Amino acid sequence: MDSATVLIITIGAVVVAITGVAIYTAFGPPSAQLDDPFEDHED
Template sequence: MEPAIVLSISVGIALVAITAFAIYTSFGPPSKQLADPFEDHED
């Protein structure tokens, strides 16, 4: 394979992995530990 193809595939996989991790953190089990700072300081 050419280096440009390998680099493109690597960047694509990295983007998909980061997106999947962000979705898992936002909506999965770890989301129970997240705090909303706007609700904490509401007057």
Template sequence: MESATVLIITICAFLIVITGFSVYTSFGPPSKELSDPFEDHED
């Protein structure tokens, strides 16, 4: 394989993993531990 093809596949795989982890953290079970700063400081 060309080195550029390997680099592009590696970058795409990294972006997919980061996106999946972000969605899991935002909407999955770990989201229960997140706090909303606007709800914490209501006036």
């Protein structure tokens, strides 16, 4: 394969992996450990 094609596939895979981890962290089981700073400081 051409080196540019390998580079594009690699960058695309990294972007998809980071997006998947971010969605898992935001909406999956680890989201129970996240704090909402607006709920902590009610006026």
